[in-house]
Amino acid sequence: MKKILAGIAAIAVIGTATYAIRRNRPSSQQVLNLYIWSDYMDKEVLAQFEKETGIRVNEENYPSNEAMVAKLKAGGAGYDIVVPSDYFVASMAKDNLLAPIDRSKIPNAKHLAAEFQTLPYDPEGKFVIPYMFGTTGIAYNSAKIANPPRTWKDFYSQAALAPLEKRVSLLDDPREVLGGALKAAGLSINSTDPAALAAAKELVLAAKPFVGRIDTMSYKDLLASGDLWLAHSYSGEVFKLKRTNPEIDFLVPEEGGTIWADNLAIPVDAPHKELAHAFIDFVMRPEINAKLAETTQYATANAEARKLIPAATLSNANIYPTEALRSKLEWFADLGPSAEAFDDAWTGIRAGELEASSSMAGDKAE
Numbered sequence: 001m002k003k004i005l006a007g008i009a010a011i012a013v014i015g016t017a018t019y020a021i022r023r024n025r026p027s028s029q030q031v032l033n034l035y036i037w038s039d040y041m042d043k044e045v046l047a048q049f050e051k052e053t054g055i056r057v058n059e060e061n062y063p064s065n066e067a068m069v070a071k072l073k074a075g076g077a078g079y080d081i082v083v084p085s086d087y088f089v090a091s092m093a094k095d096n097l098l099a100p101i102d103r104s105k106i107p108n109a110k111h112l113a114a115e116f117q118t119l120p121y122d123p124e125g126k127f128v129i130p131y132m133f134g135t136t137g138i139a140y141n142s143a144k145i146a147n148p149p150r151t152w153k154d155f156y157s158q159a160a161l162a163p164l165e166k167r168v169s170l171l172d173d174p175r176e177v178l179g180g181a182l183k184a185a186g187l188s189i190n191s192t193d194p195a196a197l198a199a200a201k202e203l204v205l206a207a208k209p210f211v212g213r214i215d216t217m218s219y220k221d222l223l224a225s226g227d228l229w230l231a232h233s234y235s236g237e238v239f240k241l242k243r244t245n246p247e248i249d250f251l252v253p254e255e256g257g258t259i260w261a262d263n264l265a266i267p268v269d270a271p272h273k274e275l276a277h278a279f280i281d282f283v284m285r286p287e288i289n290a291k292l293a294e295t296t297q298y299a300t301a302n303a304e305a306r307k308l309i310p311a312a313t314l315s316n317a318n319i320y321p322t323e324a325l326r327s328k329l330e331w332f333a334d335l336g337p338s339a340e341a342f343d344d345a346w347t348g349i350r351a352g353e354l355e356a357s358s359s360m361a362g363d364k365a366e
Contacts, residue, residue, distance in 0.1 A: 030055045032275045035062060035071075035079040037262070038217050039240070040132075042295040049282050055275055063217045064172060072097045072267055079267050080276040086261045087175070087332035089121045089128050098127045099266045105277040108284035113303040116261070121334065128263035129280050130301035132236070132293065135259055135321060135329060136176055137252040139223060139233035139241075148230065152184035152253045155232075156207040166212035169219040169231040170204075174346030175332055175339075176258065177204055177232065183255040189330050192338040201345040214350065223248055235318050239297035250318055256328030259321065261301065 034041070038061040046057045060079075062068045065088045071077050073095070084092055092098050103109055109129055116130045138155055140148040145164070149155040161168055170177050179189030181200035191197065213219060213228070220237045222228040224245060238250035264283065266276045282288060290308035293300035297313075299320050300306055306314065317325050335342070 030272070030275060032057050032272055032279055033078055033080045034059045034279075035068060035077070035081065036083045037061060038063075039220075039237075040083065040262075040296055042292055045283075045288055045292060045295075048288070049279060052282075053278065055278070057279070061217075069097065075269070077267070077269075078271055080270040080272045081279060082265050082267055083131060083262050084128070084265055085332075086119070086121045086263065087334050089119075089263060089265070090334040091336075092265070093122070093127050096268055099268045099270060099273060100126050101129065101266060101280075102277060105274075106281040106284060108281050108286075111284060111286055111289075111302045111304040113301055113306070116301040119261075120331065122263075128265045129284065131262045131264050131283070132296060132298035133259065133261040133301055134235040134298045135252055135318060135325075136171070136180075136232070136234055136257050137250055137318070139231040139238045139248060139250050141223065141226065141229045141247055142249050143247040144226075144229040148249075148251065150251060150254055152180045152255050152257075155230075155253065156181060156184055156203050158206070158210065161207055161210035161230075164210065164229050166210060167227065167229040168211045169213040169215055169222070169228050169233075170211055171219075171232045171234075172214050172216040174342045174349075177349070178342055178345060179258060179330075179332070180232065180253075183253065183257065186255065189258055190333040190335065192335060192341060194341070197341055197345055201348060204349050208349065234298075236296050236298035239316070239319060252318060252321075252325060252329070256330065259326065259329040259331060 032055050034057055050056055065085050068082055122128050149160045154160045178200045181203045182189055182191050187196050219228060219231050223231055224241050235250055238248055241248040264280045266273055270276055286302060286304035289300050289302040289305035293309060314320055
C-alpha cells in the first residue's frame, strides 16, 4: 500500500510540474493537451488538425486507466481530453472527474453506430464519445509456438508456459488478468464471489513463475523483437505488428473474453473545453475516424467510418467480432466498492514482480 501511495504522490508532483511548464510556456498559439494510451493516435491526423485549426496538440501517454485517474484526482494536470475505458467512465463521473459534453458542438457524433448511441456505462451520453473498441486475448509468435494455448485454462498452465523460457507477458491490469482466470473457471469476468476471486488469484500466482513481464505499454515492442513469444494482449496491438511481422498472431480463447471500448472525455478542470469539443468533432469525422481505425487496427464505433474500412479488415472477427464471437464476450461492469477485492488480489499478485521479470532474456531495465 505504501508503494501505491508513493506512486500516486509521485504522479501528482509530476502532473503539477508538467502543467506548470505548459501554463508558463511563452506562446500565443492555442494548445490542446491530449492524455491518451500510447500508439493510439495517428500523427498525420494530429498534423491535419493543427493545419486546419491552428491549434497545436500536446500529446502525453499513460500506461493504465489507474494511472490516468490518479493524475486527474491529484488535480492541476491541465489535460483537455482523456481516453478512459468503458468501466472507468461511471466511477470517474461519480467522482466529478469528467465535464459534461455538449453534443451540439460535436455534430459528427451522429455517425456513431446504433449500438454505441446508448452506452451502458454512460446511458445518457453525458460524459463520453466512443472512440475505438476491441477485444482482449492471446498474442503469440507462430514461428516459436506451433500450438498456442487456445483456452484461458491452458494459458495459465505450467504445461503451456514452462517451455517458453519466461518469454511470456501479462497485461498490467487487474480486471483483465483476473478476468481471464475467472473465465478459465467458467465464470464471468465480473464475478465478485470471494471464493472464485481467491481461486483466480491462485491460478495467476501459479503461472507467475513462468511469466517474464507484467506490462501494458512495451510488450508489443518485445513481441516485435522476438523477446516475447506469448502475451496477454489487446487485439489491435497484434494486428499492427502483423503488418511487418506476419508470424505474430492473435486469438480469443475458447471460453471467451472481454470486449471493451475506449472513449473521448473532457476532464472537469480542462482549461480548453472549447478546443476539446472541436477536436472530438474532428476525430468523429468519418474519413478521419476511418484513418485512425486503420492506424490503430481497432474497430471504430463510427458507422459511416466503417464504410471506408477495407473489406478484409471488416471481415476479421478478431477486430470486428461476429455475433457468434460476441456471444462469448463480456463488458467489464463497474463493480463499485467490490472492485477493491480485485485491487487487493492484484497487489498480492504483483508482490515480487520485479524479481520475476528481471530474468527474462532481452528484458529492458525498468
